[in-house]
Amino acid sequence: MPPMLDVSDAVRAEIGDEEADRLLAGENAPGSYDCTSCRTPGNSELERTSTVLFVGEETAVLAFAHAGCLPSQVVQVTEEQLQGAVRSIGDGVTPGAEAPRAAAPAAPEPAVLGVTSGLVLIEGELHPALVVEPTAPIVRPGSTGPGDDFLPLLIEQGFMPVTELTSVPPVLHGWSVLLAVGQLHAVLQPGPNSGQQVAWWQAHQPLQVTDSWRAAANKHQQVLMFAAPVGSIGRQPREDLLRDALDKSAATGKLVAAALPLAGT
DSSP states (O other), rough: OOOOEEOOOHHHHHHHHHHHHHHHTTTSSOOOEEEETTSSSTTTTSOEEEEEEEEEEOOOOEEEETTTTTEEEEEEOHHHHHHHHHHTTTTTOOSSSSSSSESOOOOOOOOEEEEEEEEEETTTTEEEEEEEEEESOOOOOOOOOOSHHHHHHHHHHTTOOOOSSOOOBBTTTTEEEEEETTTEEEEEEEEGEEEEEEEEEEEEEEEEEOOHHHHHHHHHHHEEEEETTTTTSSSSHHHHHHHHHHHHHTTTTTOOOEEEEEEEO
């Protein structure tokens, strides 16, 4: 049975039609793998799997991810990151010398989105919130420089810069937060060509939220999502410390936000 692989046009253009067709036919498919996003096991024979090509100046590393964690895409990273990944697996290189760059079946540690839930007091009322912070800088696909494009990419999607937490951010239509049986499953975004929503972030295992958080979400029928670059918020053990970190990020221009409609209960 052919693997359930997704190979995007961008990945196909990098590795070539012949290598892409071999992957889709199962000749070079990984079978079981560790997801390059959430780092948990996956199996391309049992679940939709994305091919993710990390590209440096001279080397390319072909990795695999749960389709719900990442879409198939090409990601530009530094050559140093890729060389470290290649050294970690020795001399093994996947077949496909015809590809424009050598592809190795491992990847550097990519950025993972950390998601924290908490209640945020705004205008005298508690609102359910999700705070999203990646574990590493997010580089715009196709970019060759360093830097961090996480907030600009979200602003392009409709998130608004926040300088102080004094009012509820506007609703971002087309996005939503999926809550089911008291657990957080995903943040959904509009699909291509205004089609069905797709997961922007998905929990590999549903995350439990508190009864007070779920009650506030059901009351407002929306969840506030705040996002900040790596190193801005950190893992805060209490909601008051989380709020302090949000206020500091807002004051320094490192926070964007939107109100996302609630999907589920």
